[in-house]
Amino acid sequence: MTTEDRQLRLPGLRFAFGTLSVLRVRVTRWDRVAGGRAMLAAPLVGLVLGALAGGLGALVCWRGGALLGAVAAVAALAALTRGLHLDGLADVADALGSGKPAEDALRIMKQSDIGPFGVLSLVLLMLGQIACLTSQFAHSAERGAVAVLTAAMAGRCALAWGCLRPVPAARPGGLGAMVAATVAVPAALAGTLLSALGLALVGGHPRYALALTLAQLAAGALLHRCLRRFGGVTGDVLGALVETAALAALLVLALGP
Numbered sequence: 373m374t375t376e377d378r379q380l381r382l383p384g385l386r387f388a389f390g391t392l393s394v395l396r397v398r399v400t401r402w403d404r405v406a407g408g409r410a411m412l413a414a415p416l417v418g419l420v421l422g423a424l425a426g427g428l429g430a431l432v433c434w435r436g437g438a439l440l441g442a443v444a445a446v447a448a449l450a451a452l453t454r455g456l457h458l459d460g461l462a463d464v465a466d467a468l469g470s471g472k473p474a475e476d477a478l479r480i481m482k483q484s485d486i487g488p489f490g491v492l493s494l495v496l497l498m499l500g501q502i503a504c505l506t507s508q509f510a511h512s513a514e515r516g517a518v519a520v521l522t523a524a525m526a527g528r529c530a531l532a533w534g535c536l537r538p539v540p541a542a543r544p545g546g547l548g549a550m551v552a553a554t555v556a557v558p559a560a561l562a563g564t565l566l567s568a569l570g571l572a573l574v575g576g577h578p579r580y581a582l583a584l585t586l587a588q589l590a591a592g593a594l595l596h597r598c599l600r601r602f603g604g605v606t607g608d609v610l611g612a613l614v615e616t617a618a619l620a621a622l623l624v625l626a627l628g629p
Contacts, residue, residue, distance in 0.1 A: 384409025385416070391547065392417045392528070394454055407547075408554030411535045414528035415567045422524025425449045426517035433509045433516055441513065442505035445520045446498060457527070460611020461497060462490030464598065467608075474602050478543055481608050497619055504622035518575040519625050525567050526584040526621035527614035530591035532560035534605055534613045539595070542604035552605050564588060583624035590620035 383401035387410035390399040425448035433441025450458060467481040469489030480487075486494075501523070509516030532555045541552035568581035591613040598609045 385413050388413040388417050389420075392453065392456070393421055394452055395420075402550070404550060404554050407551040408535065411531045411551050411555050412559055412563050414531045415525050415563055416528075418525035418528035418567075419521070419570075421449060421452045422521035424452060425524065426520035429505070429509065429520055430513035430517040433513045438506045438509035438516070439502070441509040441516055442502045445505055445516070446501050449520070449524060457611035457614040458494060458497075460608035461615040462486045462494050463608040464612040465489040465493035468597070468601060474542075478602060478606070481602075481606065497615055500619050501622055504619075504626040507626045508622075515575075518571075518580060519622060521574070522571055522580045522583050522625065523618040523621045525571060526587035527616075527618035529564045529567050529584060530588060530613040530617035531610055532563050533588055533592060534595055534610050536560060539599065540604040542598075542602040542606045542609070546607050548604075548606035548608070548610060551610070579625060579628050583621040583628075586624050587617040587621035591617040 383406045386397050386399050387401065387406045389395050389397040391410065392414060425445045428448045429441040429445030432444040463481045466487040466489045467477040470477055470480050505516060505519055508519040535551045535555045536557060537553045537555065539553055541549040568584045571580035571584055572578050594616050595613060598605065
């Protein structure tokens with residue numbers, strides 16, 4: 373590891389936790405290099421947030437049952453991110469659903485209000501997450517907690533794939549432009565493989581590694597659609613990738629053995 377790598381590790385982690393969570397972290401460096409490192413460190417944010425939300429879900433499941441445990445976990449993840457990724461998903465849904473040219477769709481995405489496509493997407497997403505997690509908590513509180521962890525890490529792994537160097541920003545300014553095209557393919561692949569291996573070890577079963585891996589394909593399909601529609605990524609698109617990958621991972625776990 374070079375001296376520059378060591379110097380960027382901590383600012384990249386600060387950038388990741390400071391922008392992707394409510395945890396009080398002072399961002400010491402705000403540039404594209406630190407942003408790229410932050411996207412690679414994003415699975416660590418997922419690890420921390422997933423552990424907190426999964427632990428809460430397991431505790432509530434133990435006292436109140438599987439459904440309440442699932443609701444608590446989903447609510448905790450939303451609270452720990454200030455609903456950042458959920459907001460991105462709603463904005464992207466409204467922009468895609470508008471059927472308007474890219475420039476108009478981007479303007480819709482930037483508006484603060486939420487339209488019917490956004491509301492429907494949020495309702496279906498959260499119902500899907502709660503339903504999938506309920507099935508996992510019904511097996512055991514431990515299995516539910518690992519499922520929450522898998523979803524959180526799968527979502528954050530998708531950020532690196534959304535920020536690959538060939539992927540441009542859809543517009544100047546904002547977080548999307550700061551981190552777009554900052555991650556090399558080998559680095560994104562290594563982060564995903566390490567996350568998958570870690571989950572398999574923690575969960576004691578390859579289903580968690582498979583769920584995280586297949587979730588990247590679902591996020592990739594949305595990314596492809598957004599690139600064709602908007603010409604690049606925005607912060608909202610990246611948020612939508614997080615939520616899409618998280619739900620896909622939970623679906624794989626719920627539908628699997």
